[in-house]
Amino acid sequence: MGDPFLNYLALGILFFVAVVLFYGVIAIHDIPYRIAKSRDHPHQDAIHAAGWVSLFTLHVLWPFLWIWAMTYRPERGWGFKAAPTDETERTALAEEVAELRRRVAHLEAQARPVGSPEVRVPTRPEAGAAPELRQDVGAR
Template sequence: MLDYVALGVLIFAAVVLFYGIIVLHDIPYEIAVHRNHPHQDAIHAAGWVSLFTLHALWPFLWIWAMLYREDRGWGFTTGKPGAETDLAQQVAELRKRIELLEGRMSASGSEHKEG
């Protein structure tokens, strides 16, 4: 009787270990889904490949999944959110100033030629 109980416990432990490893390797994919990562499918496929490479890729998948956030993208920008619109406004103001200066120069240049 104890032989069957021991066999049952052994099979149960093997099944739990097998599925536990699979669930563990899906953690980067779940992070990617939660963060709406643009490379979700690649992270999921690489997680399966990591199972067959003795988990060598798994830490890199975790980092890859954690790098992206939907609100800030990859996080490599140094500006604040909305800095692109500020930059566009600055460029428009500089163009106006250049046009004004060019207008002054052409007006003063025509006065010097007439005089």
């Protein structure tokens, strides 16, 4: 037989490698849960449980868990487009309103020939009453 010290050293190294591999596999399967936890995922408990189930299904579920954990972000939710901040949204809406007002004024100017009487339509007619048109023909 050989040197007993080398036999015990080889057995210790073999045991150490087995323990490291065991904990390494568990740590790798915990990655989707850690991602979900850091992103405040609403299904983080389900992802954690499915990670443990994946250990017993020959790691088939793990890629799907990783994708599931990566699809959610608190600032944008489930979508791919970043959600606008309140200030950005207000600025964009104000620009759209200004553009629409400019277009309406331009169309009104084109629709009314020069020198024609101005037609005014009441904005809120009384209930049941037909709206009346009033022509202002002013003496110029």
